[in-house]
Amino acid sequence: MLAIPITAFVTLVIILVIANLSSGEKTIEHKIERLYASDDPQFLRSMGLLLGPPVISGNRFEMLLNGDCIFPSMLKAIRSAQRTITFETFIYWSGEIGEQIAQALADKAREGVAVHVLLDWVGSSKMDKRYLDLLRDAGAEVIQYHKPHWTGLGRMNDRTHRKLLIIDGHIGFTGGVGIAPEWTGHAENEKHWRDTHFRVEGPVVGHMQAVFMDNWVKATGNVLHGPAYFPDIAPVGDGLAHMFSSSPSGGSDDMQLMYLMAITAATHSIHLASAYFVPDKLTINAIVEAAKRGVKVRIIMPGNRIDTHTVREASRACWGDLLKAGVEMFEYQPTMFHCKLLVVDEYLVSVGSTNFDNRSFKLNDEANLNIYDRDFAKQQTAVFADDLKKSQRITLEAWMRRPFTEKLIEKFVPLLDTQL
Numbered sequence: 001m002l003a004i005p006i007t008a009f010v011t012l013v014i015i016l017v018i019a020n021l022s023s024g025e026k027t028i029e030h031k032i033e034r035l036y037a038s039d040d041p042q043f044l045r046s047m048g049l050l051l052g053p054p055v056i057s058g059n060r061f062e063m064l065l066n067g068d069c070i071f072p073s074m075l076k077a078i079r080s081a082q083r084t085i086t087f088e089t090f091i092y093w094s095g096e097i098g099e100q101i102a103q104a105l106a107d108k109a110r111e112g113v114a115v116h117v118l119l120d121w122v123g124s125s126k127m128d129k130r131y132l133d134l135l136r137d138a139g140a141e142v143i144q145y146h147k148p149h150w151t152g153l154g155r156m157n158d159r160t161h162r163k164l165l166i167i168d169g170h171i172g173f174t175g176g177v178g179i180a181p182e183w184t185g186h187a188e189n190e191k192h193w194r195d196t197h198f199r200v201e202g203p204v205v206g207h208m209q210a211v212f213m214d215n216w217v218k219a220t221g222n223v224l225h226g227p228a229y230f231p232d233i234a235p236v237g238d239g240l241a242h243m244f245s246s247s248p249s250g251g252s253d254d255m256q257l258m259y260l261m262a263i264t265a266a267t268h269s270i271h272l273a274s275a276y277f278v279p280d281k282l283t284i285n286a287i288v289e290a291a292k293r294g295v296k297v298r299i300i301m302p303g304n305r306i307d308t309h310t311v312r313e314a315s316r317a318c319w320g321d322l323l324k325a326g327v328e329m330f331e332y333q334p335t336m337f338h339c340k341l342l343v344v345d346e347y348l349v350s351v352g353s354t355n356f357d358n359r360s361f362k363l364n365d366e367a368n369l370n371i372y373d374r375d376f377a378k379q380q381t382a383v384f385a386d387d388l389k390k391s392q393r394i395t396l397e398a399w400m401r402r403p404f405t406e407k408l409i410e411k412f413v414p415l416l417d418t419q420l
Contacts, residue, residue, distance in 0.1 A: 001240065002152060004047040009115040012030040013131065013285075013389060016289055017100070018364055021159050021327055022268065022320075024210070025233060026259060027362070028253050028256060028282065029282070029334050030282075030342050031282065031285060031286060031289075032261060032264045032286070033264075034131065034264045034265070034289075036265060037267045037345075038262070038265040038266060038267060038331030038344055038347050039267070039345070039347065039350060040265075042143070043102065043261075043265045044199060044240070044372060045388075046261065047242075047258070047261060047262075047348075047370065048242055048316075051242070051254055051257070051258055051370075052242075052244040052245075052254070052258065052288045053147040053210070053242045053243065053244060054125075054203075054209050054240045055241065055370075055372060056203050056204055056207075056240070056241065056242060056333075057203075057206045057235065057238060057239070057240050058202045058233075058234070058235025058236065058237065058238070058239075059200065059201065059202030059203065059235075059236065059237055059239035059240070059241050059242070059371075059415055060160070060197065060200070060201045060202055060236045060237035060239055061100060061198055061199070061200055061201075061237075061239055061371055061373070061376055061381065062200075063196060063198060063251070063380070064175070064196065064198065064199060065184065065186075065383070066183075066186045066187050066192075066193070066194065066195060067097070067177070067183045067185050067186065067192065067348045068184070068185060068186045068294075069142060069186075070175075070183070070184075070195070070197040071100075071175075071202075072095055072099075072102070073199055073235055074147050074173055074197075075100060075104055076103065077167045077171050077199070077323070078101070078104045078105060078108060078165075078167065079107070079108070079174070079219075080167065081105055081108050081113045081167050081168055081169055082113065082115045083113060083169075084113065084115075084116075084118045084166075084167075084168055084215075084224075084226045084228045084229055085103070085105065085113060085114070085115045085116070085119045085165075085166070085168075086118075086164070086165075086166045086171060086209065086212045086224070086229070087116070087118070087144070087164070087165050087166075087180060087218075088117075088118040088160060088162050088163070088164045088165075088212050089117075089118075089120070089123070089124075089162070089163050089164075089165075089179060089182055090117060090120045090123035090160060090161045090162070090163065090178060090213060090353070091120075091123045091178025091179060091257070092119050092123065092124040092127045092131075092178070092179040092180070093124075093126040093127055093178070093180035094126060094127060094128040094131075094306075095180060095181035095184075096181065096183065096184075097179060097180070097183070097184050098127065098128070098131060098180065098190045098308055099128075099131065102131035102134050102135060103220050105117065105135055105138075105140055106134050106135050106137075106138035106140060106373075107138070109135065109138040110138045110139065111250050113151050114138070114141075114224075114228065115135070115138075115139070115140035115141065116141050116143075116216065116224065117135060117141065117142045117143070118143050118145055118212070118215055118216055118219060119142065119145065119330070120144070120145045120146070120159050120160045120161070120249040121144040121146055121147040121148075122159055123160075123161075123178070123207060125157065125414055126180075130414070132385065133296060135154045136258065139219075139238065139349065140221065143177060143219045143220055143239045144388070145159070145160045145219055146158060147161075147216065147271050148158065148396075151375070154277055157388040158248050158249070158364070158365065159363070159365065159401055160215055160216055160217065160245070160364070160365040161354075161355075161360065161364040161365060162211065162212075162245070162352075162365055162366060162367040163175060163177065163197075163352070163353045163355050163367075164208055164211060164212050164367060166205060166208055166209050167229065168214060168228075168231070169205060169206065169209055169227075169229050169230055169231045169233070170185070170198075170201065170205060170231060170233060171200070171201055171205065172201075172202070172204075172205040172243075173197060173198065173199055173370050173372065174197070174198055174200070174208065174243075174349075174351065174352050174353070174367065174368075175195070175196055175197030175198050175340070175351055175352065175353075176195045176196060176197065176275065176338050176339055176353065176361060176373060177197045177338075178353075180303050182255045182336070183195055184336075187334060187335050189334070189335065190305050190334070190335045190336070191335075192335060192338075193331065193336040193337075193338045194336065194338060194339060194387070195335050195338040195339055196217065196339050196341065196351070196383070198369065199281055200206050200241075200369065201236045202233060202234045202235060202237060202239065202241075203235065204242060204243055204369070205233060205242040205275055206230055206233060207243035207244070208367075209229055209230060209245045209247045209368070210243075211243055211244075211367045213225075214245060214247070215247075215365060216217060217398055218249070228276050228290050229286060239371060239372075239373045240372040240373060241369060241370060241371045241372065241373075242366070242369075242370055242372070243352075243369045244367070244368060245257070245365070245366060245367040245368075245371065246354075246361075246365070246366050246367075247365040247366070248362065248363055248365075252396055253329050253361065254363075254410065255354045255361050255366050255368065256283065256362075258350065258359040258368065258370070259283065259286075259342065259350075259356070259415045260282070262342060262344045262348055262350065263283075263286045263287055263290050263344070264286055264289075264290070265344070266290050266338055266344045267295065267345055268295060268345045268346070269295060269296045269298075269343075269344070269346065269381075270287070270295055270296070270297045270342070270343070270344055270379040271297070271298050271341075271342070271343040271380075271381055271382060271384045272297075272298070272299045272341070272342050272343075272356065273299075273300045273337070273340065273341040273342075273381075274299065274300070274301055274337040274339075274340065274355060274356040274358075275301070275302060275310050275336075275337060275338045275339060275355055276301075276308075276315070276355040276356065276357050277299065277315045277355075277356045277357065278311060278314045278315050278356070278357040278358065278360075279318055279337050279356055279357070280335075280358060280361075282354075284318060284322060284347070285321075287322060287325075287327060288321055288322060288325040288327070290324075290330040291325040291327050292325055292326075292327045296328075296332065297322075297326075297327040297328065298327075298328045298383070298384075298388070299322075299327065299328070299329050299330065299334070299335065300331075300332055300339075300387055300388065300391055301315060301328045301329070301330070301331055301337065301340075302331065302332055302336070302337040303331035303332055303333050303391070303392060304331075305332075305333070305334070305336050306336055306337075307336055316325050316399070316402065317409075319399055321395070321398070322372075323394075323395070323399055324397040328393060329393065329394045329399075330388060330391035330392065330394070331391055332387060332390060332391045332392050333390055333391060333392055337387070338386060339352065340352060340354055340355060340356075340364050341380060341384070343377050343380050343381055346374060346377040346378055347372060347373075347374055347377050347379075348370060348371070348372055348377065349370070349372075349373070349376055349377050350368050350370045350371075351368065351369050352366065352367050352369050352370070353366050353368070354366040354367075354368050355369055366370070
């Protein structure tokens, strides 16, 4: 008699595992044919139409380098809010900066500002519950995304990794930073991580708000709209940009599609800063083909100071074909390197929450801001060059001499590939 309940239980477990390991959508399986270069107007047109919102002008962007620049700017913007604050993030842990942001948000809620906070349940597991009470007691609406519930067991592995802060529908922030002590400081030692965030003004902030609303509606069923959230925004500069998103529930391949299109269109240079670099074979082949047609490809990743060594070992397992094609691979030395940045031909700059791995490409809810601006791209290339000075280049010869234990681990990496 016990056989039937046990069989049913095992079947349920198998179904849940499959549901949580798959996006449920057909994935990109074929390489993208190179039909135009990044300086062809068709590149901009295709990126806008295929990835969702069209590219719009009238924007201004400010780079915020490390916590000493990032958090003061975010706090200043929060304290300036008059009508609405929408905030979505993956990591929110306990610590001084977490308390400061929670207090600033609570203060605005008590003043009558509509404050909406969307925290990933897994990513905020180390958050002091006092912060949640503080926010809710002040009148802020706080939701923990995909908190375990029997009705959503098939979505346990779908996390929101997006990092968005929008003030009054006019000012937006995005990039790689989480809310935790590790992101404070100026990457001055191994306890303070290297990261970049971006402050945005102009019509593209409406795109950022729309991305927030995508998950807010999924989590609450409530549609926030009207001029308090989507005001008419006058041009503040001449920057071209669009914000787009991906998730397992719709458009799960959009991020990988963006990277593949950008790499395929590259003519002169690709600069990639990636906290977690574990590309699949299709993406590796696209990078290799770019290098073979003369594109200078440089990639910076974390070195031995990384928060998860499994990812580093999985990453290094992918390097063989890249190094053989002439791709220059670097490991950042001073501290954990958490940047997420792509610069193509000193023209396209893509920033946001997306890592260069299958978890970001297939499983997570992600959001990236693509900026098409040569002056801004040159600025990011200069910062990339400064990070290169603090990085160690890994040659093909050095990679082939890696320890036997590392080579052995690489044999098992494909088993974990979809989760990294």
